[in-house]
Amino acid sequence: MTTIPHDVMNWIDGRECPATTGQWFDNVSPADNRVLCRVARSGAEDVRAAVAAARIAQPGWAQKTAVARGDLLREIALALRTRRQDIAELVAQETGKSVKLALGEADAAIEMGMFVAGEGRRLYGRTTTASMPHRTVMTVRQPLGVAGLIISFNTPMPNIAWKVFPALLCGNAAVLKPSEDTPLSAWLFARLCQEAGLPAGVLNIVHGYGREAGLPLVESPDVDLVSFTGSCETGRSIQKVAGERLAKVCLELGGKNALVVCDDAALDNAVNWTLQAAFSNAGQRCAAASRIVVFDAVYDRFRDLVVKATRELAVGPADTDFMGPVINARQVAKLEDAVRQAKAAGAVILAGGAKLTDPAHAAGCYMAPTLLENVAPDADISQQELFGPVAVLYRVAGFEEALALVNHSRYGLTAAIHTASLHRAMTFAERVEAGVVVVNGGTHGSEPHMGFGGVKNSGTGWREAGTEALDVYSDWKYINLIHSPGCC
Numbered sequence: 001m002t003t004i005p006h007d008v009m010n011w012i013d014g015r016e017c018p019a020t021t022g023q024w025f026d027n028v029s030p031a032d033n034r035v036l037c038r039v040a041r042s043g044a045e046d047v048r049a050a051v052a053a054a055r056i057a058q059p060g061w062a063q064k065t066a067v068a069r070g071d072l073l074r075e076i077a078l079a080l081r082t083r084r085q086d087i088a089e090l091v092a093q094e095t096g097k098s099v100k101l102a103l104g105e106a107d108a109a110i111e112m113g114m115f116v117a118g119e120g121r122r123l124y125g126r127t128t129t130a131s132m133p134h135r136t137v138m139t140v141r142q143p144l145g146v147a148g149l150i151i152s153f154n155t156p157m158p159n160i161a162w163k164v165f166p167a168l169l170c171g172n173a174a175v176l177k178p179s180e181d182t183p184l185s186a187w188l189f190a191r192l193c194q195e196a197g198l199p200a201g202v203l204n205i206v207h208g209y210g211r212e213a214g215l216p217l218v219e220s221p222d223v224d225l226v227s228f229t230g231s232c233e234t235g236r237s238i239q240k241v242a243g244e245r246l247a248k249v250c251l252e253l254g255g256k257n258a259l260v261v262c263d264d265a266a267l268d269n270a271v272n273w274t275l276q277a278a279f280s281n282a283g284q285r286c287a288a289a290s291r292i293v294v295f296d297a298v299y300d301r302f303r304d305l306v307v308k309a310t311r312e313l314a315v316g317p318a319d320t321d322f323m324g325p326v327i328n329a330r331q332v333a334k335l336e337d338a339v340r341q342a343k344a345a346g347a348v349i350l351a352g353g354a355k356l357t358d359p360a361h362a363a364g365c366y367m368a369p370t371l372l373e374n375v376a377p378d379a380d381i382s383q384q385e386l387f388g389p390v391a392v393l394y395r396v397a398g399f400e401e402a403l404a405l406v407n408h409s410r411y412g413l414t415a416a417i418h419t420a421s422l423h424r425a426m427t428f429a430e431r432v433e434a435g436v437v438v439v440n441g442g443t444h445g446s447e448p449h450m451g452f453g454g455v456k457n458s459g460t461g462w463r464e465a466g467t468e469a470l471d472v473y474s475d476w477k478y479i480n481l482i483h484s485p486g487c488c
Contacts, residue, residue, distance in 0.1 A: 002086040004093065008039045008183045010046055010207055011190040013053035014200025019208070020045045027183055030325040030365040031096035039183045042208035044216040047175070050204035051222045054146045054173035057201025062143045062171035069169055070120015075196040077113025077165075080157075080189075084110065087157055087188060094184045095156065096325040096364060097281065108448070109161035112465065115448040116165035119467065123169075125476075136481045141474040143171030144248060145224035148217040150210075150238075152229045153179035153327050154284040154387075160189050162464050163227050164203060170473040175204045175223070177214050181327050183207050210234065218242050225250070227472060229286070229464075232385070232411075232457050239460070250462040250472045252286065252453055254385035255413030257443040258406040259289040260428070262399070263297040265418035269440065271305045274391070277416070277442035279313060279369045282323045283389035286458075287414045287436070287444035290386065292393045293402045299395045303350070303373070306393075310351040310369050315361065325365040326388050332365045335388040339370060342381040342392075348374045350393070377408050385411065399424060407433045413454035414443040435459070 008027065009016040018024075023041035028034065040046070061069070080087065087109075088102035095102070125139040147167040151159040160176065167174045178186040186205050193203055206213050218226050218241045226242045227250040228235060235251040242249045259277055261270045277289035294302050315323055326332055332355050339353050352370030356362070370390040375382055382392060396402045406415055415434040419425050425439045435454035436446070446452040451463035462472045 002083075002090055002188060004037050004090070004184065005187065006037055008037050008187045008207060010040050010042055010050065011187075011203075011205040012046070012050045013057075013204065014194060019043065025180065025209075027094065027181070028328070029093060029096060030327050032363045033329075033365075036093060037184070039180065040207045042206045042213040046206050046208070047213060047216040047220065050175045050206045051146060051217070051220050053201040053204050054175050055222050057199060058143070058145055058171075058173035061168070061173055061199060061202045066120045066123040066169065066171070068120075069171065070117040072197060073113055073120070073165055073169060074117035076193055076198065077110050077117060079192040079196045080106065080110045080113060083188070083192060087185070090184050090188055091157060091182075094182050095153070095327065098324060101281065101324070105155050105158050108155070109157040112158065112161040112448040113165050116169050116469075119470065120169055123470070130480075132482070134483050134485060138479050138481070139476050140479065141170060141470065142477045144473065144475060145172060146222055147172045147174045147225045147227060147473060148220070148223040149174055149176045150214050150217065150226070150228045150230065151176070151178055153181040154281060154286075156182035156185035157189070159229060160186060162469075163229075164189070166469040167227070167473045168202060170470060172225070172473055173202045173204075175206060175217060177206055177208070177217055180207065180209055215241070221245060223247065225473065228252070249460060250464070251460040252464055253458050254387075254411055255286050255288070255454060255458055256291060256383065256385055256409045256411045257287060257289050257414045257434075258291040258293050258409075258416070259443055260402050260406060260415075260417040261292065261294040261298065261302055262402075262417065262419040262421070262424060263295040264420040265298065266420070266440075267298060267302055267305060270302065270418040271309055273416070273418070273440075273442040274306055275309055275313065277444055278391040279310070279323050279389045282326045282367065283391075284326060284387055285444050287446070288387075289416065289443040290391050291382065291406070292391055293396055293405055294393060295402065296395055296397055299393075303393060307350045307371060310371050313369050315356060315366055315368065323369065323389060326367050327365070329365055331388060332367055335367050335370075335386055335390055338381050338384070338386055339372070339390065342372055342375055342379060345376075345379060346374055347372045347379075347381070347392075352389070377405055383410060399427075403428065403431055410457045411454065412456035413458035414438070416441060416443045435463075
């Protein structure tokens with residue numbers, strides 16, 4: 001098992017270093033509020049040093065062939081696989097989730113690394129003809145330069161893998177700003193990269209708070225791309241700041257994802273997927289299902305089944321394999337306040353509704369899995385992403401009303417429908433305003449070879465994972481070849 005360091009420092013140009021200010025902040029376990037370590041509280045000077053190191057290292061890294069870069073990334077993925085148990089135990093401590101769930105996340109990061117490494121041998125362009133005789137045009141991918149990568153806390157190791165692997169494969173150097181709530185995953189990832197032979201400066205890590213460390217990264221004129229996963233509010237700010245200097249920006253933002261249960265759905269299956277999509281990982285997924293839209297004909301039966309199952313869910317502590325705590329006390333307070341406001345406006349609490357205060361959970365940040373009904377589609381709790389184990393049931397007359405309710409959202413990340421009708425499923429898939437659609441499953445479950453992203457306020461149109469991620473981290477160059485047959 002990896003020993004948690006007393007101090008988690010920045011990783012700049014292949015070396016650990018404290019913040020230039022000498023300041024630190026505590027990393028606290030949400031499972032029991034125990035201080036795990038202290039973390040470098042970085043500022044603009046630290047970001048400048050990391051970006052400078054990346055800028056110096058990037059040309060040499062880009063000169064390697066894509067095959068060579070992919071081969072080295074494969075070594076990193078293999079190092080992750082060798083240390084998967086250590087990774088899982090570290091993630092479990094800093095997020096409070098079970099080791100079993102964290103092992104699944106370690107495997108997801110490994111698979112992402114292996115998939116992207118393979119793209120080193122498939123970094124395809126294309127050739128085409130032209131109207132001019134003896135002219136051939138080909139396209140090749142070019143690196144952008146320095147990528148600023150800012151990630152969320154919810155699945156820390158896969159979040160790192162989703163951005164770092166494609167950024168590096170395309171020939172960029174990177175500066176990663178992890179969530180202040182999950183610094184340990186990035187700390188271990190950096191060491192495994194160094195052990196695998198990644199040149200110094202190609203990946204740099206700066207810890208700290210968003211405004212103190214993230215904002216200088218977004219503002220830096222030497223950062224060619226900003227890739228961010230997180231809230232819509234922060235995403236808007238990043239888009240505005242980076243847009244001032246015309247930097248490329250990839251935003252994967254929130255969701256208010258809906259799962260529809262039709263009158264011909266297999267209800268037991270629909271209940272199972274509702275629990276998985278709404279409450280696994282304590283609802284801390286951008287693809288979590290927080291709106292459960294149910295046809296009137298089966299509403300009462302489905303409600304009874306899902307309420308009973310929700311009340312029976314095990315909620316930690318960290319030895320369970322379904323849901324653990326939310327990330328911190330501030331998030332618990334936010335969730336409780338949202339439920340209180342909804343109740344004051346007429347909502348009915350069917351299950352949960354508050355922080356768990358029994359002896360097994362009182363020391364941590366455990367929110368009971370919560371179901372509400374009698375909530376208006378325009379209510380705050382219907383429109384705002386909460387990022388926690390809170391879902392609302394809605395009763396609709398039929399398909400058209402269900403589809404209208406699903407699309408009545410500022411977000412458009414994922415959506416699911418449960419039905420036995422192929423025609424209904426395909427009509428839903430065609431008309432729903434979402435980037436990802438699932439039939440007879442949950443709203444989550446993306447894999448490394450599948451592009452992921454949303455429409456409306458859920459992002460800026462780019463897709464992460466899959467070969468689509470290469471478009472985020474590279475530019476196309478068009479090369480025109482004109483030859484003269486008479487010169488042969």
